[in-house]
Every structure is written in C-alpha cells, then in structure tokens.
Amino acid sequence: MFRRKRIVRHIRYLIEEFMDNCGGTFVLVIVALVITGIVMKDTLSIEYNTYNQVTTYAGFDFPSKRDFPFHRGCLDVDEYLNDPEYTKMNASFVILTRNEEFEGVKRTMTSLEQHFNQWYNYPYVFLNDVEFTQEYKDKIMDLTNSTVEFGTIDELNWEFPEDVRNSFEFKQYIQDQNDRSVMYGGLESYHKMCRFYSGLFYKHPLVQKREWYWRIEPDVEFFCDLTYDPFYEMQRHNKKYGFTIVIPELYWTVPNLFRYTRSYINSNNLIVGSLWKLFTRSYKILDDEFVEEHSNEGLNDWINFEEEIDDKFSEMISVDHLIEFDPDDNDGIEYLVRKSKSKLPIVEDKFNDEEYNMCHFWSNFEIARVDVFDNDIYNGYFQYLEESGGFWKERWGDAPVHSLGLGMTLNLHDVHYFRDIGYRHSNLHHCPRNYEGDGNKYKGQLPYKHKEERFSRKVNSPDWQYDRSNEFGSGCRCRCPNKIDVEDSSYQCFEKWIGMIYFDKDEYNFELDGEWTGKVNGEKRFKQVKKDFLKYKQQEDSWANLGLKLGEAET
Template sequence: MTIANAFTFGVRIRIVVFFFCFNALLYMSFSILRDDWRRLAAYHLYQSTSNVTSDDLGSDTVASNIVENVAPSAVTSNLPPKPQFEGKANATLVFLARNSDLQGVLRSMESVETHFNHKFGYPWILLNEEEFTEEFQESVKSKTNASVQFGLIPSRHWYQPDWIDEAKAEQGRNALKAWNVIYADSVSYRNMCRFNSGFFFHHPLLQPYRYYWRIEPDVDYFCQLQYDPFDYLKDNNKTYGFTIAIEELEKTVSTLWQAVKEFMEQYPEYIHPNNALAFLSDNGGETYNLCHFWSNFEIADMDFWRGEAYTKFFEFLDLKGGFYYERWGDAPIHSIAAALFLDKNELHFFNDIGYQHSNIVHCPQQPAFLTGSCTCNRVLSIDYRRYSCLPRYNKMLNGKW
C-alpha cells in the first residue's frame, strides 16, 4: 500500500468513526429528551386533569398510554398549577392533644412544618380537656415560627352527658371488649369522638377561622407541598379533603346507619341531589358498606360543620347515644354527612399528600413522584388494598373502579 492510499484509508476510517459517534450522540440525546418529555407530559396531565376518564380523552390519549405506569388514582386528583408560598387563606392547623402526648405532638409538628408550614406560616391551635403545662407550651412554641394558641375544652363539650344511661353504656363497652375492639372500654376515646363530631369547630379559638387542617400526635408527612391546600379548596369550590378512605369496624357502628336512614326520611331537604351516597352504600342506601374518610387527616371548611344541615344531623345522632352505647367515631359521622349533604364534586382526594397514621400509609402514585418530592414507599400505600375504599370513591366519582 502506498503512502497516499494509506492516508486515504485513514481519512475514511476517521470519517466512519465520526459518523458513528455522532449518530450515537444523537440517539442518546433523543432518548433523554424522550424521557423528559414523558415526565413533563405526565406532570402537566396531572395538573390539568380533574376526574378525567378515558371517555373524556379518547382511548388513544388516556394517561396510561402517554406515560407508562401512571396509577389510576393519579388521574382523579388535581395538583394546583403554581406555588403560593404564603398562607393567605382564613385557616388554621388544629391539634387535639394531652400533656402526655408532647413527644408525639412535636414529631407531628416537625413533619408538618418541614413539608408545608415553614413556607406558609399558618397558625396552630392546640386543644385539651385539661390545662396545658408550661413545659408543653414552651416545647410546642419552639417547633414553629407561626403563632400558637392553647385552648381548654368546655366540660359540657367533652364529658359523657348526664342523660346517657351508664349501665347501658357499660354493657356496650364490655361487649366490644369481648370482641377485642380497639378502645372498646375507653370513655375518653368516646368523649373525643363526640367532641370532634359536634363541637371542635365551635371552640372560641376557632371562631375566627373558616378552614382547618386536623393534625394528630405521631403522624408523618412525606411530600414537599409546593402549593396551599387551603387555597386549593377555596379556589376550586371544594369543602372536604382527605387522603385515606377505609372501612369502619362494623361492631362499633351497629345502629348508626339505621339512625342515618331515619334522619334522611325526616329531613329529605338536606340531601344533595348530586350526593356521594354510592360511596357509602352498594345498594342505594339500604345498608352501609362501612366506607369512610379517615378523619385523623382532614382539610375542610368549618362553615359546613357549622351549617344548619350538619347541626341538625349531629344533634339527631347525639340523642341516639351511639357515641357511648356503641363507639361511633367522628370519621364515619363526618364522612356520611359530607357524602349526603354536599355535591360529590365538593369532595377532594389529596393524592399528592403522603401521610401515615399508625401502620396505615397513603403514598402518592405517579406522577406525583415525577417531581421527586415524596419520600414514602409506594408499595406500602393502602390505596388499593382490601380494606381501602378509594376504589369505591373513584367509582362513585367517575363511574369506574
């Protein structure tokens, strides 16, 4: 081979290598852009879709065909379009706690402040049936830059009423204890359920506020919130927000639904024509399927609880004595009222708020994770497990499981 031929051959080799590398670079760039586009498409789809079904979009454009592995729950909940970064709503964070709950209170406050309130500064209100100790108050104040108020619950709103037949109540407690039902023999737990059902929103410290976010000791939040849930409710005509929907223990509410049916017969004017009865009952209201929104997390409008329909509803149920003769909880009471008296579109599933209470977890599915803002394990989420009522909620709202 001559020198000239060798040179020509070398040039050709360099050209071939150059085009090979160039094509490889183009392919890699295209792959990255394609993946970014998928993430962006899912994120914007999640922002812009509320209660979207395949019938609305057409089979070729449903979310699962745009982005792989987008969970059904992801297309039934909105993520508001832009952050607010300052608390403007007439709202407060509400804690019902005892002095003995201090460490659990501090843990929950730290989680809420870290994931949300350090940016928005909403005030805290803590309520107790006894006076908070100075140690408790100082420790709580050290956990936030927001204002903190401590309130005493009026005795008439907390303790078992005199008209309750104590012998009958004790019989009910013993029956539940024999069934190993949690809090079976606890009168204080029943006091709490009755207070949360009918009185907390009337406390003097809460009177200036419209919206509240209920917090409990020893809970965890997992997602950085880049928007204000209170503003979301207000701006989107929502009244009640939740993260977990599960079944109640049947033995704790044995006669509740019969009482609810009696109320509906006496006061049909309070039942909204576009209600969420299908979330509560699988047979048009004949029986209760035990589904309810877990009220240890709820973000809601207190004007609803203070309104005429709910006031009459609570008073009607309270006189039945079921808080003490059985173990009626505030969660089914709130849930049944919201489902019956509100337009079903006033309910909101805060899918993007990761939350854990006890051993029950809600962890957002995609595309909330595409933003990298959540730290929980999606495998542990209760959303589509046996005792979850979220599929029923989705079916009620969208007509599909």
C-alpha cells in the same frame, strides 16, 4: 384492584372525551394508540403485584373533570407567595392532645413544618380537656415560628351528660364492648374523643375564629413537600372538604349508625348530595319507572341483587300466562304455589333500599371549611345521634359520622382528594409518585430551598434523596416508605371513589341530586325474559304435538 373492566371503561372514557372535542374521523387511530399504551405496562406505569395477581391503583393516573391535583410536582414557593392573586386564608391547624403526648406532637409538627409550614406560617390551635402546662406550651412554641393558641374543652362538651355517665347502663355498655373486643370500645376516653370530634370540635371559640381548619394528630409523618397553599387552592377551586385516605370501617363499631342516619334523613325529608353514593350501597336494582309501573309486585322488596331479576320476572310472566291463557300450565301452577309460600327476603342492614358500605374518609387528616359541619343539617344530625346514645352504646367513630353527614350536604365536586400529599398515621399511609414534569407549565422536581436553617437538607444525605419521578405522578420531593399504599390495601373504597369520579356513566347512574336510580332497564330486561319464555312455550308445544302424532301413528 384495577381489573380489566376498569381499564376498558378508562378507554371508553378517553374515547368519549376525544369524540366530544374532535369528532370521529380520527378516532380509530386514537383507540389503537390508547390500547397500545395500556398493553405497554411501562408506558402507563401500571404496576403488577405478583403476590396477589392484581394491578395496583397507586401506580396509575386518573384524568377527571371533577377532581384533579391542584398542582403536580413542585412549585417555586417564593413565586407562588408573591403572585398578586394569592391570598393567605383565615385558617389554622387543629389538634386535640394532652400534656403527656408531647413527643408524638413534636414528630408531627417537625414533619409538617419542614414539608409545608416553614413557608406558609399558618397558626396552630391546641385543645385539651385539661389545662396545658406552661412547660408544654413553651416546648410547643419552640417548634414553630407561627402563632400557637391553647384552649381547654368545657366539661359539658368533653364529658357525656352526668345522668348518662353515672348510670349502670353506661358502664355496662362500655364493658360489654370491651368483652367483645370491639376496637377501643372499652376505653371511655376514646368514646369521648369520637363524640367530641363528631359534633363539638368546630364549636370551640378558637376554631370558630377561622373559616378553614386542617386537622392533625400526634405521631403523624408527611412524606412529600407541599409547595402550594391547600387552603387557598381549595377556595380557588370551590372545594369544601379534602381528604387523603378513604377506608372501610369495622362493622361492629357502628352496627346501628346507618339506621339512625336514615331515620334522621327521613324525619327531615332531606335530599342528600351526590357524595352520599360514595358511602352507600343501593338495593334499587331496577329503574324507578319500571318499579312504579309494577308497584303491586313490590319489586324493590323482592329483588336485592341483579342475579335475582330473571327468576322474579319468570315468576311474574308464568303466573300471568297461567291466569290469562292456560289454566293447566304446570310451570305456572308451580310458580304460583311457590309465590304463595315465599317469605320476603330480609337484608339485615337495608334501610330505604340502601345500606352503609362502611367506607369513610379517615378524619385524622381533614382540610375543610368549618361550615361544612357548622350548619343546620349537620348540627341537627349530630344532636339526633347524641340523643340515640350511640356514642356510648356503640363505638361510633367521628370518621363515619363525618362521612355520612357530609354525604347529606355535599356533592362529589365539593370534595378534593389530596393525592399529592404523602401522609402516615398509625399503620396506614398514602404516598404518591413524584412528578417528572412536562417541560412546560409543570417543572417536576425543583431543588429544595429551606426557609429555616433547622430544616436544611444536606446534599447526598438521605433527606436529599427522593424517589424516582414518574410522568403520571403528582408528588413533590417524596420519599415513600417501602409498604403497600392504602390505595391498594383498602382498594374496596378507593375503587368506588375512582368509579364515581371517573366511570359513573357505566356503573353508578350518577345524579346531581344524589338520589339513587336503578341501573338495570326493567322494561328491556322483562321483554327479553318474556321472549325466552314464549320461545320455550313454543318448543314445549311443538314437542307435545309431536308426541300426539307419534301416539296416533302407533295406534
């Protein structure tokens, strides 16, 4: 939902960027041009959804120094591969699947090979809790010219500890989640899968062999050609983790996950990364300096929302005025009585003045360094969660666990949004606009050249008919489904990503160390409330004096 205030911030951002480079002489002309461009819908390619009366994100582009598409549109793959600076990375695809899921895996691999791997030939790692059959292996290897490795998961990694899974409590919790219709909560196998992907998959020897991995799933579809090597570009741009979908989690799958996460952080005195803010909501409304100055008032406990500030300040000012200047002040007495009877407000999921906002990277798609998880902090975090029993007492998904764990250790600039990769899994999809090119560095939509005959596309066939290009697009030869993009259907999380990457100066009080600071200047706000209070008292005194004079006159 790209509201007007977001567009205003975008204008301000562009102005600031221009001022940094060019000075102010020319700025009024630029402001006029920017505003004119935003008013002209076609110029900026903003799409208006007449059904829900909002402007969509999917049709808009966002300039940012922190993150941007590695390349827009299509590259000549042969030129890219022959560039002397290019180096193939130590990486593989990783998929957890079963013998009976071959058809879904076939759809995924066929799409991935056609759109990317026919040119780059990265290997595959297949994992299963039982041995893959020889028939399955043969059929899989027929789908690619790349190396394929098959591995099994040791029972100690796949199964919950024996004393847990044989207990009445374990069965009761699983059944209870089923009875309450917690999504997949009644499926023991799903709990195992979430636990495995949360903290064990990267320990497998076949994954440990590589520095990078790209997670894939059965029944995945890719909509665009990827003509560059994402592993190499991640390395070249100092990125550690890449995603393509960010969405909110279902609350009842993780009601206590954040409680244990904050407990782990506190127990280990961790300083979280700036990525942490993407997944949390801060209840520190006032700046730290003002809160510290008035520590006896416990302001962070009493003020959880901005609209509560003025009332709390009015109480403080009225009580001080009562004590210091006017012991007969009725307003002050009322505030003092109310304060003595007040109960501390409780925000159910607030811990350390923070709350999990349910946003997470959808981990069905991940391109990342193995060591973003295989490190002391994340390994300790997983072990802490494991000991809590939350992977079976609740239905903690690997996506929120990954996201909160990454939030502890990564900063925003470590993460890359693969906006140019069109992707679908289950009923969620993201698909970018094609890029039309700028006539210089980026050529837009180059003709498709297959490396394997089975991936040839017949001219004038549906496979050859791509979506229209757009000057603000990023995709290469995309054919998008006629559905609402997840950028718009799950805008609550995507707009926070946009806010932090592009507009943090205004709303998010961005700090490199990741610590939240209050966004409201307490001293300034307090002075304004006090000024209004004194003005009110002066008016009250004036009316009182007028009443006395009128009374004396009548007498």
